[in-house]
Amino acid sequence: xxxxxxxxxxxxxxxxxxxxxxxxxxxxxxxxxxxxxxxxxxxxxxxxxxxxxxxxxxxxxxxxxxxxxxxxxxxxxxxxxxxxxxxxxxxxxxxxxxxxxxxxxxxxxxxxxxxxxxxxxxxxxxxxxxxxxxxxxxxxxxxxxxxxxxxxxxxxxxxxxxxxxxxxxxxxxxxxxxxxxxxxxxx
Amino acid sequence: xxxxxxxxxxxxxxxxxxxxxxxxxxxxxxxxxxxxxxxxxxxxxxxxxxxxxxxxxxxxxxxxxxxxxxxxxxxxxxxxxxxxxxxxxxxxxxxxxxxxxxxxxxxxxxxxxxxxxxxxxxxxxxxxxxxx
Numbered sequence: 001x002x003x004x005x006x007x008x009x010x011x012x013x014x015x016x017x018x019x020x021x022x023x024x025x026x027x028x029x030x031x032x033x034x035x036x037x038x039x040x041x042x043x044x045x046x047x048x049x050x051x052x053x054x055x056x057x058x059x060x061x062x063x064x065x066x067x068x069x070x071x072x073x074x075x076x077x078x079x080x081x082x083x084x085x086x087x088x089x090x091x092x093x094x095x096x097x098x099x100x101x102x103x104x105x106x107x108x109x110x111x112x113x114x115x116x117x118x119x120x121x122x123x124x125x126x127x128x129x130x131x132x133x134x135x136x137x138x139x140x141x142x143x144x145x146x147x148x149x150x151x152x153x154x155x156x157x158x159x160x161x162x163x164x165x166x167x168x169x170x171x172x173x174x175x176x177x178x179x180x181x182x183x184x185x186x187x
Numbered sequence: 188x189x190x191x192x193x194x195x196x197x198x199x200x201x202x203x204x205x206x207x208x209x210x211x212x213x214x215x216x217x218x219x220x221x222x223x224x225x226x227x228x229x230x231x232x233x234x235x236x237x238x239x240x241x242x243x244x245x246x247x248x249x250x251x252x253x254x255x256x257x258x259x260x261x262x263x264x265x266x267x268x269x270x271x272x273x274x275x276x277x278x279x280x281x282x283x284x285x286x287x288x289x290x291x292x293x294x295x296x297x298x299x300x301x302x303x304x305x306x307x308x309x310x311x312x313x314x315x316x317x318x319x
Contacts, residue, residue, distance in 0.1 A: 114305045114308075114309060115305075117245070117246070117249060117250070117252070117304060117305075117308060118251060118252050118253055119252075145302075145305065148298045148301050148302050148305075149302055151295060151298035152296075152298035152299035152301075152302050153299075153302065155295045156235060156295065156299070159231070167224060
């Protein structure tokens with residue numbers, strides 16, 4: 001009974017952690033005018049660029065292509081400025097996470113925090129059964145549940161509060177990390 | 188084109204010149220979606236709602252093993268497919284194809300489903316234990 005209550009409290013702690021970290025980011029970054037201005041600019045440019053790329057054809061003139069390249073460059077610069085603004089909160093969150101992970105690891109290390117209703121695939125068992133004794137792979141470790149909560153609860157809180165970047169911005173940013181979707185057309 | 192502009196006109200007339208809210212459009216069939224992102228957000232949130240509901244039901248049932256996960260994936264993808272192709276009757280090509288619409292928010296909903304499943308199993312056992 002105590003263990004079950006403890007497990008319930010662990011889930012509440014995790015949710016609280018997600019919400020507090022989003023709160024920290026909001027206080028340090030999201031409510032500042034500079035961030036709002038940059039974010040609006042990046043989204044506007046991303047949408048404009050996306051629309052232009054959709055309408056451009058193979059036989060588009062050199063000027064059109066140069067115009068798009070200039071816009072991409074401008075967007076890249078704005079994305080970089082936005083990342084610099086976020087850096088403050090990223091440091092704070094990184095520090096909090098490291099400290100809290102250390103604390104949670106010492107509390108939950110070697111403890112079964114939940115029972116999974118399935119046996120995870122072998123390459124996930126390293127994560128889901130991390131530092132747990134025994135061969136029962138339905139036992140769930142803290143880190144696996146933590147990752148699931150990050151992927152679900154944190155993402156949804158960010159989206160609900162309008163703090164997640166728009167799809168156009170994500171697409172263009174993804175293009176800066178790897179080949180953009182229309183790169184072949186302009187090479 | 189004519190049918191789209193007619194539908195836009197209708198939505199304005201029906202609302203007396205006021206834009207229909209997103210959720211009222213989501214539950215009206217053949218709604219007009221001026222912004223692609225708006226419709227994609229609806230798909231995203233419907234997926235999350237389905238994930239929580241199924242997570243709780245699967246936990247109480249209980250539906251164990253990969254069969255439960257497979258059924259969740261089929262229901263999640265299937266319900267939304269019926270929603271956007273039959274209920275909303277949108278042009279999938281406008282949104283990058285059926286695959287783009289299917290994967291919108293899928294991983295997040297899957298993670299949410301697992302979290303909901305684990306929590307509902309715990310809560311169910313706790314309630315059962317208290318009852319005994």
